Amino acid sequence: MTAFTVALVLVVAAAGLLQWRRPAWYWLTFGVTLAALRVLVRYASVMDACGLTVPPSRWRLALARVTNRPMPDSRPPRILRFRPTRTGLVLRLGLRPGQDAFDVAAASDRLRHSFSMYGVTSREVRSGVVEVRMTGYDVLKRVQMPTKLDMRPMLVPVALREDGSVHYRDYRAVPHALTLGATESGKSVYQRNLVAGLAPMNVALVGIDCKQGVELFPLARRFSALADNPDTAAELLDALVSRMEAVYQLIRAEQRITADVADAEIAADIWDLPEHLRPVPVVVLVDEVAELALSTKKNDPRRDRIIKALVRLAQLGRAAGIYLEICGQRFGSELGDGITMLRAQLTGRTAHRVNDEASAKMAFGDISTDAVLAAIQIPAELRGVAVAGDSTGGWHRIRAPHTSLRQAVNTCNRHAHLVPDLPELAPFRPELPGASEAPVPLSETIPATV
Missing domain, CATH: 3.30.980 (Threonyl-tRNA Synthetase; Chain A, domain 2)
Structure with a gap:
């Protein structure tokens, strides 16, 4: 030879x-x-x-x-x-x-x-x-994000698409989004990537986690406000509505519609304001929307108050720099009055593995029938694979890189100094354990000032 x-x-x-x-x-x-x-x-x-x-x-x-x-x-x-x-x-x-x-x-x-x-x-x-x-190969089997990413404000590289391109969560283009997925479908990993991507940015994070805070409270050092029960969530949402109204008053006062101002400089949202006047944008993450919408009472005032506040934020919050990121296992009319009105305002849609076709239709039934079929065909062994679409009818298969809870906690701790001081949300600022208290393994390993 x-x-x-x-x-x-x-x-x-x-x-x-x-x-x-x-x-x-x-x-x-x-x-x-x-x-x-x-x-x-x-x-x-x-x-x-x-x-x-x-x-x-x-x-x-x-x-x-x-x-x-x-x-x-x-x-x-x-x-x-x-x-x-x-x-x-x-x-x-x-x-x-x-x-x-x-x-x-x-x-x-x-x-x-x-x-x-x-x-x-x-x-x-x-x-x-x-x-x-x-x-040339299955890029979703082992997700590796490219080193060069677009890092513009409010643009988060959150996953990889099946064609090899990066899937971004662009809050200025798609202000509100819905994420569905069954248990163990990878929905929590997707949410961690989102929080980790937002942590280094000049943004206020607000969390509503009615599962006693098990998902979002480990990341508390980077959050401006957190609620772990429906009562606190109702008060927090009312505070956000009040902030939204105050921001609209600021925009109205600074619209600058005199004759000598160019059309492109007239303010219609916070991004048109001068940088020194621009309020900090707020991203509201709701971990399980069913815990907010479900109620044992037929006419529950607290439930109606919560849904009304969410609908108002979805309809009017974009110009005020308030963006919704709502997660859940189901999002159908069985959650009560007003829930379909809220869903109609959520332009971005992401569905991980679902247990039935009806759940996929809740995400994509009004967008694309092909996306519905793609969502119900996600196998159980491929955790993290999802279908992402929007109101234009376009959709992609995506998968977020695996981010452990420890990695997300470390990222939030490193950027804890970026938490903005918002007086409206001060009563809901998460209480962190002090030095004299028992250590919390998920948040005390790396100091907030690192």
């Missing part, structure tokens, strides 16, 4: 081992080159087989007849851009006359098989241009 043969066998063995144990490493070393060659060589024939070509134009046919040349072949979409990424390939295609972006989306599964890729998704960039993203 020659040295070349031995080296070739070793390279093939190494490639097979990497593909089995470290698919990301295999893709970066061998897979991206092989996949790029496979796509470029097969492109025309695959597009023809998938029905993504158009007949040659009449003038080309006439020119071929006049010059006695062979008839031209059908034309596939033009490749405008071809870019390898850390998880796959990105093709930007220019559609031919008569083609539609839906044609490419409908052929995604056939393209996946033809190009031997793990997944293929497409989206319309603009009229006549479609971006096709191909993934």
Whole structure:
């Protein structure tokens, strides 16, 4: 056996081992080159087989007849851009006359098989241009967030999408969101990633955790207010409504609508105000909405008070910089009057594994039937996998990187000095154990000043 043969066998063995144990490493070393060659060589024939070509134009046919040349072949979409990424390939295609972006989306599964890729998704960039993203391996099996992330204010990188791109929670674009998921579906990990991403930002965190605070109180050092029972939650929500009304008065006083002020400088929300006048934005996290909405009484004044406050915050809170992040296992009309009105105001929707189709319809029934089917097909062994969508009808499979409670606590402790001083929320500031009291393992290991 020659040295070349031995080296070739070793390279093939190494490639097979990497593909089995470290698919990301295999893709970066061998897979991206092989996949790029496979796509470029097969492109025309695959597009023809998938029905993504158009007949040659009449003038080309006439020119071929006049010059006695062979008839031209059908034309596939033009490749405008071809870019390898850390998880796959990105093709930007220019559609031919008569083609539609839906044609490419409908052929995604056939393209996946033809190009031997793990997944293929497409989206319309603009009229006549479609971006096709191909993934070379299962990026959701072992989530690894990229090192370069967009870190603009109120933009939180919270998960990885199945096409390899980062899924951001953009509060300025989608102010309010609903997160559903059954027990042990990964909903708590998603919430920890959200809190850990918000902790370094100039934002006030408000938590309502009626499960006696077991989810949010370990993170208390970074929270401006916390409630662990419905009575306190009702008072806290009333305080937030009062803050919202005060912020609206500030915006109205600073709108600057005189004739010499440019239209773009007229204030309509807190982000239009000068930085020295801008109130701190507030993110309200409700861990289990059913504990707030359910009641043993038919007409419960406390329950109606809570739902009314949440609806007002959802309808009016965006301009005042108050954003809702509501989590629960179910969010249906059985929770009582006003709950569907609240759900209609929650633009962002994320559903982890659910136990029945009705729960998935609570999240996506008014958005996309395809998203409903995707949500009910999440297997139980893939904790953390979810379907994220919004009111536009678009949706993605996502998975948040695993963040333990200890990691989230450490992040909140490191940024405890960023907790803003809000007089309206001062009565609800969580009480932290002092030095003379018994230590609390989840919050005392790392001091708040670290």
